[in-house]
Structures are given as C-alpha cells and as structure tokens.
Amino acid sequence: MRHQLRVNGREFHFEADASLLLIDAIREHCQLTGANQGCDTAQCGTCTVLIDGAAVKACNLLAAQVAADASVTTIEGLAIGDVLHPMQVCFSTHHALQCGFCTPGMILRAVAMEAEGVAADDRAVRHALAGNLCRCTGYEGIVAAVVDGLQQMRAR
Ligand code: FES
Ligand code: FES
Numbered sequence: 001m002r003h004q005l006r007v008n009g010r011e012f013h014f015e016a017d018a019s020l021l022l023i024d025a026i027r028e029h030c031q032l033t034g035a036n037q038g039c040d041t042a043q044c045g046t047c048t049v050l051i052d053g054a055a056v057k058a059c060n061l062l063a064a065q066v067a068a069d070a071s072v073t074t075i076e077g078l079a080i081g082d083v084l085h086p087m088q089v090c091f092s093t094h095h096a097l098q099c100g101f102c103t104p105g106m107i108l109r110a111v112a113m114e115a116e117g118v119a120a121d122d123r124a125v126r127h128a129l130a131g132n133l134c135r136c137t138g139y140e141g142i143v144a145a146v147v148d149g150l151q152q153m154r155a156r
Pocket of ligand 2: 096097101136137
C-alpha cells in the first residue's frame with residue numbers, strides 16, 4: 001500500500017506492506033534511526049516518538065494507523081537548528097545517559113510529560129517513566145534531568 005507520514009515537518013511517501021510498524025517506517029523508509037528498536041513488544045520504550053505531542057511506542061502501532069496529517073516527531077526533530085531542546089540540555093547536564101540506547105525514547109517521553117501536567121518532582125517523574133527502561137544508569141541522573149527539564153519547559 002501507499003504510505004504517507006509527516007515526520008519532523010517533512011512529508012514521506014513510500015510503498016510498503018499494510019502491516020508495516022511505525023518504528024520500521026521511521027527507521028527504514030524515513031532513514032531516521034534515532035528511535036531505537038529494543039523489545040518490539042511495547043515494554044522498553046526505546047522506540048518512543050511523539051505524535052501530535054503525545055508519547056507513543058512506535059513498535060506498538062502500524063504506520064497505516066497514523067493519520068497523514070498527524071505530526072510525528074523523532075529525536076532528530078527536537079532541536080531547532082543547532083539549539084538543543086531544554087530537555088536534551090538537561091540530559092547532558094545531569095549525565096543522564098551511558099550507552100545512550102534508551103535516551104531518545106527517554107527524552108521524548110519526558111517532553112510529553114509537560115503537556116500531561118506531570119509534576120516536576122522525583123515521585124511523579126519516576127511514575128511517568130515506568131514504561132521506559134534503562135539498563136545502564138540506575139535512573140538517578142535521568143530522573144534529575146527530567147525534573148529539571150520540566151521546570152525549564154514550564155518557565156519558558
Ligand atoms: S521497542 Fe518499542 S517498547 Fe521496546
Ligand atoms: S543509557 Fe544505556 S540503556 Fe539507558
């Protein structure tokens with residue numbers, strides 16, 4: 001079937017099976033490899049992208065289920081030019097990554113928390129991050145980064 005996706009403000013058109021997962025569409029047809037493929041069973045969150053601002057696990061959705069006029073954002077689309085998003089800066093400042101495999105999904109999940117009204121405190125952030133797993137960091141830096149990032153996003 002003919003697929004149409006808008007990712008990071010660009011229009012993509014391609015032919016692929018109707019069963020194509022959104023994560024495969026983004027990585028293989030849009031050539032955007034920031035969203036990683038981990039479990040493929042909606043457990044780890046490393047494939048998280050934003051659809052119209054909401055965090056979605058791209059391994060758990062068909063590309064054909066995404067409306068043509070929906071706006072998909074991957075980690076490649078978060079910065080504006082050379083200016084990083086505040087949440088990206090906070091992940092760097094708080095040393096919130098080691099191997100980096102989970103990081104794109106963590107950051108996009110964290111960005112979506114702002115609109116969800118997640119409180120910028122340790123307990124609320126840990127609860128909201130329950131669907132995103134990290135095998136390296138022990139989460140302390142990640143939670144500190146998200147708390148700081150939410151505060152900075154709300155101060156803008
Ligand atoms: S690859 Fe999608 S949740 Fe793990
Ligand atoms: S930094 Fe390695 S999985 Fe999170």
